[in-house]
Amino acid sequence: MPIVIAPEIQALAPELVALRRDFHRHPELGFQEERTSRLVAERLEALGFAVQRNVAKTGVVARLVHPARKGPILAFRADMDALPLTEANTHDFVSLHPGAMHACGHDGHMAILLGFARWLSQRKARFPGEIRLLFQPAEEGLGGAAPMIAEGALEGVGAIVGLHLWSGLKLGYAGVRPGPIMATCDEFVITVHGKGGHAARPQETADAVLAASQVVVALQTIVSRAVDPLQPAVVTVGQIAGGSAHNIIADRVELRGTARTFDRVLRRRLPELIRQRAEAAAAICGATVELQWIEQYPPTINDARMAELVRKAAETVLGKDRVGPGEPTMGAEDMAYYLEKIPGCFFFLGAGNPERGIDKPHHNPRFDLDEEALPYGVAIFAAVAERFFAEAG
Numbered sequence: 001m002p003i004v005i006a007p008e009i010q011a012l013a014p015e016l017v018a019l020r021r022d023f024h025r026h027p028e029l030g031f032q033e034e035r036t037s038r039l040v041a042e043r044l045e046a047l048g049f050a051v052q053r054n055v056a057k058t059g060v061v062a063r064l065v066h067p068a069r070k071g072p073i074l075a076f077r078a079d080m081d082a083l084p085l086t087e088a089n090t091h092d093f094v095s096l097h098p099g100a101m102h103a104c105g106h107d108g109h110m111a112i113l114l115g116f117a118r119w120l121s122q123r124k125a126r127f128p129g130e131i132r133l134l135f136q137p138a139e140e141g142l143g144g145a146a147p148m149i150a151e152g153a154l155e156g157v158g159a160i161v162g163l164h165l166w167s168g169l170k171l172g173y174a175g176v177r178p179g180p181i182m183a184t185c186d187e188f189v190i191t192v193h194g195k196g197g198h199a200a201r202p203q204e205t206a207d208a209v210l211a212a213s214q215v216v217v218a219l220q221t222i223v224s225r226a227v228d229p230l231q232p233a234v235v236t237v238g239q240i241a242g243g244s245a246h247n248i249i250a251d252r253v254e255l256r257g258t259a260r261t262f263d264r265v266l267r268r269r270l271p272e273l274i275r276q277r278a279e280a281a282a283a284i285c286g287a288t289v290e291l292q293w294i295e296q297y298p299p300t301i302n303d304a305r306m307a308e309l310v311r312k313a314a315e316t317v318l319g320k321d322r323v324g325p326g327e328p329t330m331g332a333e334d335m336a337y338y339l340e341k342i343p344g345c346f347f348f349l350g351a352g353n354p355e356r357g358i359d360k361p362h363h364n365p366r367f368d369l370d371e372e373a374l375p376y377g378v379a380i381f382a383a384v385a386e387r388f389f390a391e392a393g
Ligand SMILES: [Zn+2]
Pocket: 103, 104, 140, 362, 363
């Protein structure tokens, strides 16, 4: 079945491409999206939205309220930040700023939400409630969603929808799944304290390198032996640092890692599981440990009813055979903060096109997306709004 996009949405395609390329040329890192958010706010004001600037520093909240002001509030979210990466692409709209690149598709997310805003602006009295557009800063690690919520972006909102353009999914396909779709990404630092000394006189020391090695191995018993095998979890030690010379026994080693799960209850258990094992393993070598826990994004969990609504909306645009459940990933996403507060759905929209060489993973210096996906995104958002307000009665 061919994909049929409403002509008035297909007509937005040149504008969507121009917007995406403009954002792409001018990437800005998290909480520094000054130019980006100015451009977004100006455009939304011109389209007749009530615009609030400087939410969570560089965020923008735009409201389109029905004159009769009844009915629920439906929010849509786009993220605005780029990554600290130097672009290796050679197309004619490459990043003008070395060390910054839209390598995750957030330039496309903004273009889609602004295209949707134009579509809405031509239908101001269509939906009997409010449509709120959230352009948030700092998705990549700094968690811009949290201060957006703290500053009232979700006030009164009944449901929220967001998408991620996905290069690993082919153009024309979408992945919509109820329940957990992305994991937590909490970070931990374990400092192993031993007693240093001469490499040739180990009996006088407590070897922090040996103790740290035992800790790394012991942590592998968490997922394999302490967690339900039907429950996905990851404990990775990604960094290990200690010691000063080949013939000195180290007195201190630092391990850094990440612990991930889809489950809020298991998430609360992980710090204690890690602490117990680290302490016991280090004790074998006469060493002690200190655990620092750095809480990052919560799990991204879709509401079943909203996921069903988005799935049906996506099917009307792309066709039943092109909308699947997608695959959950142990990656993390700060859309999770909104979904902790209110029901909503975050879904993946295919933007990969291997035949055209568009197949690089996200966060790669050669990342790109097929811009044909942009009108698909607008069409799905429009279908979601239609369906949401129809169901709200
Ligand atoms: Zn990313």
